[in-house]
């Protein structure tokens with residue numbers, strides 16, 4: 001399946017696309033189908049969702065979703081107030097309609113030792129009438145990047161979302177190269193034509209603008225916001241202090257060409273601190289890895305001599321085309337393949353996007369994407385305290401710098417290289433299969449058990 005640019009970039013809320021946005025959407029879908037007979041609802045969480053959902057604010061996301069809000073529509077500040085009120089009153093308005101009793105402590109069940117077979121991020125929703133009779137039940141999976149599939153869709157082998165007849169179907173890096181040559185166009189042009197087929201020319205342009213604006217706003221908010229991140233790890237937000245330092249030494253820093261990297265680090269940290277605080281972010285392709293693409297895009301906009309709006313659009317379209325390959329042929333879920341599926345994929349997407357914006361050939365772009373993933377293979381997911389903070393925030397800064405390195409390395413060559421993007425995607429998938437469960441967003445291994453969480 002060829003995924004549209006807007007499947008890869010979604011405006012939502014932090015801290016997690018799979019553990020916050022997915023559950024919120026699934027809860028909203030379930031609540032929307034209920035009628036006035038509903039007296040009580042229960043939610044059962046399994047696998048990774050049960051193990052790290054508490055740190056990823058899954059319970060708050062469920063309350064918000066059951067109340068009728070979706071990640072794209074909810075204001076993060078309003079959501080926080082809503083959740084506080086529901087917790088205090090132990091009542092919520094199901095789908096924003098009639099009130100029912102809801103106590104998150106007893107109506108959300110965390111099955112940490114159970115994993116449903118299709119995916120580690122599983123949810124079961126139940127609705128009961130006043131006699132305790134089951135009115136409705138739905139099993140849904142949060143498969144990464146905020147996407148949700150229901151058991152019925154899986155049984156019918158139906159892809160999530162509407163099927164649109166796009167002009168350029170591609171399922172591999174080889175397909176992308178072949179199409180680009182056959183049509184004598186760039187990878188960005190292929191992705192743009194597909195998006196236009198689905199959304200029209202004006203809407204595609206407006207949506208890309210909105211994504212750029214949301215990414216920029218997230219950086220700027222993160223740079224301004226200090227304090228301690230929620231969750232109990234007492235992680236201090238570093239972005240405002242780093243920003244002040246960079247401004248103070250701006251003149252002197254011109255003598256150090258690598259000072260550019262300090263800015264890239266700052267922008268990535270700013271986004272991921274904002275994400276960890278539950279702010280407005282763009283999944284790119286996930287929330288845990290949301291800082292890489294905005295930081296590299298701003299590097300292009302701020303430091304590339306020939307930067308343009310068209311170049312920035314090409315960046316996003318190319319990055320999304322590469323992300324689509326990972327989503328289809330491997331995974332973008334940390335619970336499925338570890339952090340290589342989040343930070344690794346974002347790095348690969350950003351490298352390809354930057355190479356495209358710099359005018360790289362399709363071969364150089366494919367090479368950049370390949371380098372971006374090759375050196376993230378095997379990256380585990382082991383968030384301390386189940387929070388999207390350590391190692392996630394800093395890992396985005398390192399991933400952003402690595403993406404710039406991958407793009408520049410590819411642009412120094414002519415696109416000829418030994419390992420293809422398709423080979424590296426398949427290697428990532430297999431490495432994910434071989435990876436122990438404790439390294440897949442369960443907080444049962446790695447840094448999560450070697451760093452004391454208080």
Ligand code: SF4
Nearest residue numbers: 288334339342381392
């Ligand atoms: S370690 Fe990586 S995959 Fe795991 S939560 Fe953090 S960013 Fe996401």
